[in-house]
Amino acid sequence: MGFRNLGLLGSFAKEGLEKAFSLGKFFCFLHVTDTYLVTFVVTSGPSMLPTIDLIPTMFLGERISTRFGKVTRGDIVIIRSPQNPRKLIAKRLAGMEDDTVTYISNPDEPDKQETIVVPKGHVWIQGDNAYKSNDSRNFGAVPYGLIQHRLFWRVWPIKGFGPFWKH
Amino acid sequence: MGFRNLGLLGSFAKEGLEKAFSLGKFFCFLHVTDTYLVTFVVTSGPSMLPTIDLIPTMFFGERISTRFGKVTCGDIVIIRSPQNPRKLLAKRLVGMEDDTVTYISNPDEPDKQETIVVPKGHVWIQGDNAYKSNDSRNFGAVPYGLIQHRLFWRVWPIKGFGPFWKH
Numbered sequence: 286m287g288f289r290n291l292g293l294l295g296s297f298a299k300e301g302l303e304k305a306f307s308l309g310k311f312f313c314f315l316h317v318t319d320t321y322l323v324t325f326v327v328t329s330g331p332s333m334l335p336t337i338d339l340i341p342t343m344f345l346g347e348r349i350s351t352r353f354g355k356v357t358r359g360d361i362v363i364i365r366s367p368q369n370p371r372k373l374i375a376k377r378l379a380g381m382e383d384d385t386v387t388y389i390s391n392p393d394e395p396d397k398q399e400t401i402v403v404p405k406g407h408v409w410i411q412g413d414n415a416y417k418s419n420d421s422r423n424f425g426a427v428p429y430g431l432i433q434h435r436l437f438w439r440v441w442p443i444k445g446f447g448p449f450w451k452h
Numbered sequence: 453m454g455f456r457n458l459g460l461l462g463s464f465a466k467e468g469l470e471k472a473f474s475l476g477k478f479f480c481f482l483h484v485t486d487t488y489l490v491t492f493v494v495t496s497g498p499s500m501l502p503t504i505d506l507i508p509t510m511f512f513g514e515r516i517s518t519r520f521g522k523v524t525c526g527d528i529v530i531i532r533s534p535q536n537p538r539k540l541l542a543k544r545l546v547g548m549e550d551d552t553v554t555y556i557s558n559p560d561e562p563d564k565q566e567t568i569v570v571p572k573g574h575v576w577i578q579g580d581n582a583y584k585s586n587d588s589r590n591f592g593a594v595p596y597g598l599i600q601h602r603l604f605w606r607v608w609p610i611k612g613f614g615p616f617w618k619h
Contacts, residue, residue, distance in 0.1 A: 313480030320487065354537070365597035368573040370521070406535040430532035431597050 323347045326363055326434060328375045332412035332419070336361070337375065343441035344449060346434030356435050357381065361449070363434040364410060367427050368419075375436065376420050380409030382429070389415070390422050401426070408432070490514045493530055493601060495542045499579035499586070503528070504542065510608035511616060513601030523602050524548065528616070530601040531577060534594050535586075542603065543587050547576030549596070556582070557589050568593070575599070 318324070326346040331339040346363055350356050358378055366372040380386040380403045387400045392415040403409050407426035412418025421427065439445045485491070493513040498506040513530055517523050525545055533539040547553040547570045554567045559582040570576050574593035579585025588594065606612045 310477050310480065313477065313484045316487070317480045317483050320483070365595070366573065367595035367597065368571075370573055370596035404535075406533065406537055428532070428534035428595060428598060429537035430534065431595060432537075 321348055321352070324434060325440070326375075326436060331417045332414050333361070333375060333377070334414040334417075336377075336413045338442075338445075340442075342439065342445070344436040345438040345440060346436050348434055350435050351432045354429075356432065358384070361436045362410070362432050363436065364427060365431040365433060367424055367431065373433060374410075374419075376410035376412050376418070378408055379411040379421070380426075382407055384409065386421075388422055392416050406430075488515055488519070491601060492607070493542070493603060498584045499581050500528070500542060500544070501581040501584075503544075503580045505609075505612075507609075509606065509612070511603040512605040512607060513603050515601055517602050518599045521596075523599065525551070528603045529577070529599050530603065531594060532598040532600060534591055534598065540600060541577075541587075543577035543579050543585070545575055546578045546588070547593075549574055551576070553588075555589055559583050573597075 323345055324347075326344045327341050328337055328344065329339065329341040350360075351362070356362060356378060358381060360378050361375060362378055363373050363375050366374050379388075382403050382405050384403045385400060386403060386409045387398050388411065389395055389398055391397065401409075403426050407428055409421045409426050411420045411422065436449055439447060439449045490512055491514075493511045494508050495504055495511065496506065496508040517527075518529070523529060523545060525548060527545045528542060529545055530540050530542055533541050546555075549570050549572050551570045552567060553570060553576045554565050555576075555578065556562055556565055558564065568576075570593050574595055576588045576593050578587045578589065603616055606614060606616045
């Protein structure tokens with residue numbers, strides 16, 4: 286009886302290992318797609334109103350433009366926060382390298398404008414909601430290397446489903 | 453004759469596709485290992501003399517410490533350049549966030565020291581070769597999110613093979 290159970294156990298183990306391998310292969314495929322092509326992104330928060338609602342909203346984000354340096358002014362990107370490397374933030378690219386950006390640091394004083402030239406290899410990001418956005422007006426230009434994805438398609442909520450080009 | 457060739461073509465195509473799939477699965481596995489665990493890194497250039505020779509040198513770089521925030525002062529890391537997002541640099545971490553770093557911006561004038569506090573979410577990197585290194589003394593503190601790998605094992609040249617801990 287012991288020998289028969291051992292045989293059964295062996296075949297269970299083999300089946301389990303095979304399924305684990307399939308799962309592993311599937312995960313690898315997902316991960317490569319996620320890193321190089323396209324991934325789901327969920328945003329939340331008020332800093333991109335009215336373009337993006339503050340409720341959790343799901344988008345498709347792609348990494349092809351970011352890798353080839355094809356993102357431009359007006360694109361909405363997911364970028365790793367320079368203040369906390371564990372946080373990802375969704376902001377609009379307001380200036381590329383060598384651009385001259387004129388911004389209002391405090392929206393309650395619209396006359397106090399400041400101008401800055403974006404250094405090489407950096408970008409200037411701003412949230413559409415100037416009153417409630419922690420962005421380059423606070424922490425300065427950020428290195429291009431922190432950009433993760435470019436949002437190009439809104440998935441959820443359903444009523445907003447569709448292309449998400451320049452707004 | 454046409455029909456038989458079509459059958460042969462079909463089986464070649466099928467075999468080609470299967471091999472392409474196997475190659476694809478292998479690439480996915482390599483990529484996941486590369487992104488999350490360990491990868492080969494080749495460095496060249498004089499900015500880390502005498503620790504790293506200027507000839508092309510191969511290392512193992514790991515991403516586990518970087519992902520969990522466990523890199524510390526003294527580690528040698530591969531970091532994406534804030535000046536050019538397509539370039540990777542190998543430098544030593546000299547200061548973590550909230551550290552006070554005192555440095556000499558020009559090694560020809562060793563008395564002119566400058567002090568700076570590293571902002572939150574940033575690190576201060578310097579090459580061991582103060583005369584020929586483009587690092588934080590030039591472009592300031594860099595966001596932690598740009599760190600890619602931590603070098604921990606020297607692979608090539610053979611005479612240097614072995615652990616690459618704090619030097």
